Amino acid sequence: MSNYNWCHNPSCHTIETQSRVRGTGDNKVLRTVKIKANRYNGYQSNIWNYFCNNSCLFQFLNKFGQEVANIRPVKQPSETPINVKKTKSQEYRHQWSNGESNRVPYTSTRTSISLKNSQE
Numbered sequence: 001m002s003n004y005n006w007c008h009n010p011s012c013h014t015i016e017t018q019s020r021v022r023g024t025g026d027n028k029v030l031r032t033v034k035i036k037a038n039r040y041n042g043y044q045s046n047i048w049n050y051f052c053n054n055s056c057l058f059q060f061l062n063k064f065g066q067e068v069a070n071i072r073p074v075k076q077p078s079e080t081p082i083n084v085k086k087t088k089s090q091e092y093r094h095q096w097s098n099g100e101s102n103r104v105p106y107t108s109t110r111t112s113i114s115l116k117n118s119q120e
């Protein structure tokens, strides 16, 4: 992989920003943004090596979303086996009446989910 890519939004060079201006005198142009590979220390590099920003990414997806979806079609939902654990506990809320605060007990139910095969 080269150290740089050009932004893959086909309209990148039409967006009016000072950072896209190149050339001299009467020969100035707006140019597609050149992207340094693995900027942001490689954070989400599969996307940010190819798009200069969110706006260009979403312009691309809006234009080519159908083709992107066709790269890896999803014909049925996927499922992940889970454990559901409900834990009841005694809690209190405060109720004001006649200028006094009274502790009123209630039962709280906490639901937690964990993956059955968490090594995946």
Ligand SMILES: [Zn+2]
Pocket (backbone or CB within 6 Å): 007, 008, 009, 012, 033, 051, 052, 053, 056
């Ligand atoms: Zn761009």
